[in-house]
Amino acid sequence: MAPFEMMCIECGKVHDMTRPAYACSSCGNLLEVSVDIPSAQERLSDGEWRGRPLSVWKYRELLPVGPGTKVFSRNEGGTPLLKCDRLGKHLHLKDLWVKFDGMNPTGSFKDRGMTVGITTAKELGMTMVTCASTGNTSASLAAYAGLAGLKCVVLIPEGKVALGKLAQAMMHGAKVVSVKGNFDQALDMVMRASDSLGMYVLNSVNPFRVEGQKTAAYEVCDQLGGAAPDMLYIPVGNGGNSAAYWKGFREYESLGLADSHPKIMGVQAAGAAPVAAMFSDGLDTLVPVAKPDTVATAIRIGNPANWKKTVRALRDSGGSCLTVTDDEILRAQRLMAELEGIFAEPAGAAAVAGLAKDIESGTVDRSSRIVCVSTGHGLKDPDVAVANSEKPVAVEASVDALRKIVEGL
């Protein structure tokens, strides 16, 4: 096998990596980049990589980017894995961690995929990139397209993108197209139009983007001293990131760099939960949700393009997928902010909400080592934060007025 091959997840057909492709030309299923483990071990054998700073490109030998390729980077990855003792105490857990991927350059995990995706777009000679997005992908794509000098067109669902994300896409110079429909409809437009319009698609159906995102799992193992956690809770929207984490954990284990892998627990918002329904109802195929809705607009997705990859990832890892209500998401967001100083956007609090729910139902071993992935920064969505917080108290400019407030605390 070549060091890297792009193949169909269903029929195994190998595809030419030097051309844009998002689906198998024979059976239409998703593609993924397969890493040849023995040759990867060979490339890593001098151990030089271990001394590099924690980041996506620390793991360059495990990414499908040639040694001479110019990389477009803003130092993505290397995000903190935070031990959360106060939140752990609240949930009666001993060993709880949050991987805060909101600390990436544009405030979400998307940058991990975008640095690899945009580097690939340039390698392929593309001049225009595109995506459909609930917000974060468009913010990240716009930033990296600007960095690489590529034209960028992003499609977003009208009125359903958090303010900070919209500001980012606009500021970084993308052509922002507001679609009168939801994310699923926008993604369908992108997939149907991209070839004829000469646009390279950087949604998570792009196998190179997933490669960048898998580095988060390598980082978690490295940050835990070369060991995988027992469980990993992660929000599921379009299903790319959960599949990317699983790919990363599996590869790290195959490479002999960790001796186990975690159960991956997907978390969906109750109003947008077609993957969770497959688990609860024992279904073999996805039944899309026609009108998805949730306060966590990032994961307001009814027809996840990567459902096959994510369902396999969750099942193969021994994990599952559960739902949380909007109230549970907002409660977890506040707990993370108040107890741990971690300000996550609502989707970035869904994993903690899911964990809290599983703790309550008694399905979690309280001594396990658990990592919750917080995927996006809270500053992305100021409207939700302000609407759900106590309003500032207005006072006259006097010490007496202040004393009354402070004494009432």
Ligand code: F0G
């Ligand atoms: N968390 C955040 C903050 C997200 O922005 C997304 C997806 C997810 C979780 C879910 O990840 O789709 O790989 O399962 N946001 C996409 C976007 C859809 O357009 O920004 P997934």
